[in-house]
Amino acid sequence: MLIQHLPLLSKKHIVLASASPRRAELLQGLGLKATIVPSTFAENLEISSFPCPGDYAVATAKEKALEVSLHSHNGGLADLVIGADTVVELDGRVLEKPSDAEDAFRMLSNLSGRQHKVYTGVSLVLPKVRDSVVGRQPFVRAFWEETKVEFAMLESEAIRAYIASGEPMDKAGAYGIQGIGGSFVKGVQGCYFNVMGFPVHRFSEEVNSLITAGYLNHAFDV
Amino acid sequence: MLIQHLPLLSKKHIVLASASPRRAELLQGLGLKATIVPSTFAENLEISSFPCPGDYAVATAKEKALEVSLHSHNGGLADLVIGADTVVELDGRVLEKPSDAEDAFRMLSNLSGRQHKVYTGVSLVLPKVRDSVVGRQPFVRAFWEETKVEFAMLESEAIRAYIASGEPMDKAGAYGIQGIGGSFVKGVQGCYFNVMGFPVHRFSEEVNSLITAGYLNHAFDV
Numbered sequence: 001m002l003i004q005h006l007p008l009l010s011k012k013h014i015v016l017a018s019a020s021p022r023r024a025e026l027l028q029g030l031g032l033k034a035t036i037v038p039s040t041f042a043e044n045l046e047i048s049s050f051p052c053p054g055d056y057a058v059a060t061a062k063e064k065a066l067e068v069s070l071h072s073h074n075g076g077l078a079d080l081v082i083g084a085d086t087v088v089e090l091d092g093r094v095l096e097k098p099s100d101a102e103d104a105f106r107m108l109s110n111l112s113g114r115q116h117k118v119y120t121g122v123s124l125v126l127p128k129v130r131d132s133v134v135g136r137q138p139f140v141r142a143f144w145e146e147t148k149v150e151f152a153m154l155e156s157e158a159i160r161a162y163i164a165s166g167e168p169m170d171k172a173g174a175y176g177i178q179g180i181g182g183s184f185v186k187g188v189q190g191c192y193f194n195v196m197g198f199p200v201h202r203f204s205e206e207v208n209s210l211i212t213a214g215y216l217n218h219a220f221d222v
Numbered sequence: 223m224l225i226q227h228l229p230l231l232s233k234k235h236i237v238l239a240s241a242s243p244r245r246a247e248l249l250q251g252l253g254l255k256a257t258i259v260p261s262t263f264a265e266n267l268e269i270s271s272f273p274c275p276g277d278y279a280v281a282t283a284k285e286k287a288l289e290v291s292l293h294s295h296n297g298g299l300a301d302l303v304i305g306a307d308t309v310v311e312l313d314g315r316v317l318e319k320p321s322d323a324e325d326a327f328r329m330l331s332n333l334s335g336r337q338h339k340v341y342t343g344v345s346l347v348l349p350k351v352r353d354s355v356v357g358r359q360p361f362v363r364a365f366w367e368e369t370k371v372e373f374a375m376l377e378s379e380a381i382r383a384y385i386a387s388g389e390p391m392d393k394a395g396a397y398g399i400q401g402i403g404g405s406f407v408k409g410v411q412g413c414y415f416n417v418m419g420f421p422v423h424r425f426s427e428e429v430n431s432l433i434t435a436g437y438l439n440h441a442f443d444v
Binding site for chain 1: 223224225226228248251252253369374376377379380382383384387399400401402404405406407408409410411412413414415422423425426427
């Protein structure tokens with residue numbers, strides 16, 4: 001687990017390459033202090049070129065974190081730069097953020113009464129550690145998690161009221177499970193936090209394993 | 223769903239008979255305004271007299287809400303008093319809040335690497351509506367939800383660091399899924415919010431059905 005390494009991690013410069021307040025909250029909830037440096041990566045990878053939505057999310061997460069770690073002053077000096085990307089899949093189609101209210105209505109109508117999958121890809125970039133294979137690149141650990149989400153049947157008036165609340169517009173699949181959208185969710189199978197946008201347990205395990213392998217053990221030396 | 227009834231519910235006097243900040247947060251997240259009037263019910267029901275932990279949690283939730291609705295000035299004038307109680311079950315034994323650090327250590331060691339169940343019982347008391355069968359009692363709608371929670375293997379040092387953080391002491395089963403304890407949880411099956419202490423979707427459905435049945439439709443008239 002992560003908790004016994006918090007004294008070590010508190011001495012590290014950790015950057016979250018995401019503007020999502022939910023991800024920042026989850027990191028804080030874990031006891032980690034991170035500087036927020038949102039990536040400007042255009043998120044324009046071609047979905048169809050990836051074997052599954054999880055791989056697409058990981059690739060986007062990697063671009064976000066690498067962009068911040070390579071080009072930003074803050075990110076380049078960090079011990080750990082965290083990138084993440086979340087997508088929703090229904091019937092083999094990937095739902096990202098809705099483009100407008102109509103798009104949100106269509107997404108929520110499709111999700112109503114059915115199960116869908118949420119994928120969050122995470123990449124952990126260590127700018128001070130060179131990759132032993134691709135020598136000039138920083139070391140990257142990347143992974144994704146899948147969670148199944150079962151939606152209740154939604155009346156059209158519930159969907160309309162929800163869109164009017166403004167909550168859906170900046171969220172993959174047009175809902176936020178941690179807000180009013182949580183009342184639409186009958187149940188999940190897997191990591192709940194993954195649906196919020198950050199797989200907390202898996203992240204903890206991966207950071208733990210990086211520490212155990214010696215990647216993050218040295219005191220902050222910049 | 224609840225969301226299309228928020229204009230109606232905003233005119234109601236809703237009381238949450240619980241001191242749990244997590245439950246208050248979840249109600250707020252749903253868009254509901256509730257007055258907090260913690261119950262002073264002793265929570266001393268005999269667990270062994272109930273067929274399952276869910277029934278025990280419901281009975282405690284009912285006592286909490288009834289106590290507030292019958293004896294408190296605030297609660298008695300309310301349109302809706304909400305009571306809730308959460309328990310954790312492992313190997314047929316119910317875990318409530320730990321009595322001390324040693325008790326918390328024992329509970330967390332037992333939960334480590336295994337699946338357990340969390341039950342939250344909820345009771346919705348309508349002080350202004352008389353029960354048609356038990357005429358002098360207020361109308362009560364009560365229910366419980368079960369969620370399965372899969373814990374990761376926890377090293378002793380992780381458990382000790384977690385107890386030192388103070389998070390476990392006021393929580394059933396000695397962990398909080400919405401805090402650092404969330405990193406211990408590999409996954410859940412069912413309603414995540416139920417583990418936090420309040421089954422948001424089920425609550426929304428039940429309030430919806432009360433409104434549809436005409437129980438909460440009249441404007442606030444006190």
